[in-house]
Amino acid sequence: MQSFQRLGYFPHPELVPIAVIKHLRLCLKLQDWVKAIPSERQRYTYLQAIRDYLKVKQYDKAAQRLIAALVAEAAEVKDHPADLINVAIEELVKERYELPAFSTLDRLIRHIRSMVNNRLFALCSEGLSINEQIYLDQLLAVTNNELDENATLNLLKSPPKSAKLSGMKLLQSKFDVLMTFGDAKRLLQSIAIIEALKFVLENQHKRAKYLPFEIDLDFISSNWRALVVEEIDGTEVLVRQQLEICIFSNLATEFKTGDACVVGSSSYADFREQLLSHAECEPLIEEYCRLLEFPANPDDFVKHLQDKLAQVAFVVDEICAVDKQFTINKDGEPVLKRIPSLAQTDEVEELESKIRALMPERSILEILCNVEHWLNWTRHFGLFSGSEPKISDPAERYIFTTFSYGCNLGPNQMARHSQGAVTSHMISYTNRRHISAAKIEAAIRDIINTYNRFSLPSCWGTGKKAAADGSKFEIYENNLHSEYHIRYGGYGGIAYHHVSDKYIALFTHFITCGVWEAVYILDGLLKNLSDIQPDTLHADTQGQSGPVFAISYLLGIKLMPRIRNWKDLTFVRPSADVTYKHIEPLFKGVVNWNLIKTHWYDMIRVVLSIKAGKVMPSTLLRKLGSYSKKNRLYQAFLELGKVVRTMFLLDYVSNVALRHEITAITNIVEMYNAFLDWVFFGKLGAITENDPIELELRLKYLDLVASAVILQNTVDMSLAIQTLMSQGELIPMRHLAAMSPYITRHIKRYGDYVVNLHNIPQPLEAAINLPPEIFET
Numbered sequence: 001m002q003s004f005q006r007l008g009y010f011p012h013p014e015l016v017p018i019a020v021i022k023h024l025r026l027c028l029k030l031q032d033w034v035k036a037i038p039s040e041r042q043r044y045t046y047l048q049a050i051r052d053y054l055k056v057k058q059y060d061k062a063a064q065r066l067i068a069a070l071v072a073e074a075a076e077v078k079d080h081p082a083d084l085i086n087v088a089i090e091e092l093v094k095e096r097y098e099l100p101a102f103s104t105l106d107r108l109i110r111h112i113r114s115m116v117n118n119r120l121f122a123l124c125s126e127g128l129s130i131n132e133q134i135y136l137d138q139l140l141a142v143t144n145n146e147l148d149e150n151a152t153l154n155l156l157k158s159p160p161k162s163a164k165l166s167g168m169k170l171l172q173s174k175f176d177v178l179m180t181f182g183d184a185k186r187l188l189q190s191i192a193i194i195e196a197l198k199f200v201l202e203n204q205h206k207r208a209k210y211l212p213f214e215i216d217l218d219f220i221s222s223n224w225r226a227l228v229v230e231e232i233d234g235t236e237v238l239v240r241q242q243l244e245i246c247i248f249s250n251l252a253t254e255f256k257t258g259d260a261c262v263v264g265s266s267s268y269a270d271f272r273e274q275l276l277s278h279a280e281c282e283p284l285i286e287e288y289c290r291l292l293e294f295p296a297n298p299d300d301f302v303k304h305l306q307d308k309l310a311q312v313a314f315v316v317d318e319i320c321a322v323d324k325q326f327t328i329n330k331d332g333e334p335v336l337k338r339i340p341s342l343a344q345t346d347e348v349e350e351l352e353s354k355i356r357a358l359m360p361e362r363s364i365l366e367i368l369c370n371v372e373h374w375l376n377w378t379r380h381f382g383l384f385s386g387s388e389p390k391i392s393d394p395a396e397r398y399i400f401t402t403f404s405y406g407c408n409l410g411p412n413q414m415a416r417h418s419q420g421a422v423t424s425h426m427i428s429y430t431n432r433r434h435i436s437a438a439k440i441e442a443a444i445r446d447i448i449n450t451y452n453r454f455s456l457p458s459c460w461g462t463g464k465k466a467a468a469d470g471s472k473f474e475i476y477e478n479n480l481h482s483e484y485h486i487r488y489g490g491y492g493g494i495a496y497h498h499v500s501d502k503y504i505a506l507f508t509h510f511i512t513c514g515v516w517e518a519v520y521i522l523d524g525l526l527k528n529l530s531d532i533q534p535d536t537l538h539a540d541t542q543g544q545s546g547p548v549f550a551i552s553y554l555l556g557i558k559l560m561p562r563i564r565n566w567k568d569l570t571f572v573r574p575s576a577d578v579t580y581k582h583i584e585p586l587f588k589g590v591v592n593w594n595l596i597k598t599h600w601y602d603m604i605r606v607v608l609s610i611k612a613g614k615v616m617p618s619t620l621l622r623k624l625g626s627y628s629k630k631n632r633l634y635q636a637f638l639e640l641g642k643v644v645r646t647m648f649l650l651d652y653v654s655n656v657a658l659r660h661e662i663t664a665i666t667n668i669v670e671m672y673n674a675f676l677d678w679v680f681f682g683k684l685g686a687i688t689e690n691d692p693i694e695l696e697l698r699l700k701y702l703d704l705v706a707s708a709v710i711l712q713n714t715v716d717m718s719l720a721i722q723t724l725m726s727q728g729e730l731i732p733m734r735h736l737a738a739m740s741p742y743i744t745r746h747i748k749r750y751g752d753y754v755v756n757l758h759n760i761p762q763p764l765e766a767a768i769n770l771p772p773e774i775f776e777t
Helices: 002-007 018-028 040-054 061-074 081-094 102-126 130-138 153-157 165-178 184-188 195-202 222-228 240-257 278-291 298-322 346-358 364-375 394-406 410-416 424-434 437-452 523-527 546-555 593-598 600-611 617-623 632-654 656-679 692-726 733-737
Strands: 210-212 229-232 235-239 326-328 334-336 465-475 491-500 505-512 536-538 571-573 587-590
Touching (some): 195 240, 210 240, 222 235, 235 240, 278 600, 298 600, 346 692, 364 394, 364 692, 394 410, 410 424, 437 505, 465 523, 491 523, 491 656, 536 656, 546 617, 546 632, 571 632, 593 600, 593 632, 600 632, 632 656, 656 692
Parallel strands (some): 465 536, 571 587
């Protein structure tokens, strides 16, 4: 009965683990002569009794018709068989039906999915003209002409090149080719065009330098107006070239801030339509505020925040009266006392040497195989259709593929060094058809959850804190995602990691170098589905801004970054009439409480939408940037962020222990970045791929290999510690806390090199002379 309640179906008695049977014998005090497996007749009686007791119905034709109708409806919007199977299982559980065998559900789902897809394909095909059908058929035609200008499937899939004139011309020619498909302009008729843009388009055919001043230009700044508007013979005219640049520049800013949107776009859609409706928000506000201990109305919320800011400022002022953590220099700027670094003691180095001596040498492939034996992480990989893999030894193939891309060897080098076990085509095919970012994340999640069960990582942290930071990876310069990074130098992209204080990475994003890293700082925590769930997040200067502090606070996340230029930020006081004796020079403004109160509901609605998965924080933070001057919601988030950031900074400048903690945890993510550089040793660490999906995959593979190595090191370190303790060694926890699982000295990164003098080569003399006919000619 317990098995049924857990699984939803009756497992065969022979499949029940021996450990469970022994546990039941022990609890029920049964003798050995009592059989664990009943006869078929007894089993039938038991099953029927359990069904009657739990009021569960046996799967029958009525249940099949029930889920068939529901799955047929769901198949119109969902395509993955696993999603459709989940729909069927949820309905069966809801209606109190016993779950059938998986093969029964699988056959039914595939049959229904095939019928629905065929109907949808027929519906689409009927709406196409003969020419459009021929056009689509030609997409799949194979051509050997690399300069073929016709639209092909490879042309559709190819990513854009770098943002240069040649790249723009190629992109424009590709767009022109794609627009030859039917009457594509009809798709653009519903897009609203602002008057200024319409004016520019109406005059795009003209080559005159000046255009008549017939539009309203109140939206442009005085600097732009000086460039765009000139006066000729007492009449104001518009300089055409400057006008076009001005309008497109302002339009780009409007897209960024969300004040303008593109219908049907993903990045530039109206984000307000993605939020929960007012009717959906109202019932959630009170419960959500209760969980976070916030008042559930704007007046009380502002009063609560005001009192909290006043209290923090008062306490810090009292602390600074006794312990002066900062001084004011001759320029009137606050200077924070430097924290002395903590050197590693000789005892820790000695213990680390003893532990390393007991850790066996391993190769990375051996580590991946060990983790596969423990966790069966390759079970998450497979065909996107959900079918069983049709390849021989799939686990071995998945391990080769993971090592190939995770260490950046690539399919060709992996095939050369695998002694014929795999070919480059087998590896690249497996990567394309069997593995996705979501599947790798599921495998990493298994490793993280297992790692969290060990007691050794608890010596390093609690799992309630994490740090976020980016590391630059070189990619092709001729790539739209490649940008020059000022801080790191050179072209490339950024791998943005969220690393737990237990030293293991929880999530990784691939972002371009030009993006402010703070935009993605919250996404990693929300997308992290592992057992390690931090509520405090550390970062460096790039990982913070006013709106980020505000959204973090409303999400219940404590944002505690290491801010380099903290003295340049605005400290706000709770009211204009409040002054402080010791920290007065820090404050530069007063909180606009009315702005927070006015937009309190809008901010809560945004946060509830994030919690409901309707929109990601990065989507909103891209809109709520420093250029959102007209957006009142941005102004409200910025004001709330100033309050939260002021409370954090006041604690930061007065609390030495907090500064030590922030430095220590942000150093962990720096160590993780260095560890990844060691793991990603192939091709000098450069990612030789232009496809943005593949760029993301490379980083996921790398995280998977790194997590496997961290788990293996933790296992070996734990066994070594147990051995030392059994030999009478006394190991204090503070010594273990100074260590990390990023040990690499015992890992044979490049595998084994074997000298085999028994392999006799061909005689040297056989190759000395070439055929004489060569020299006669």
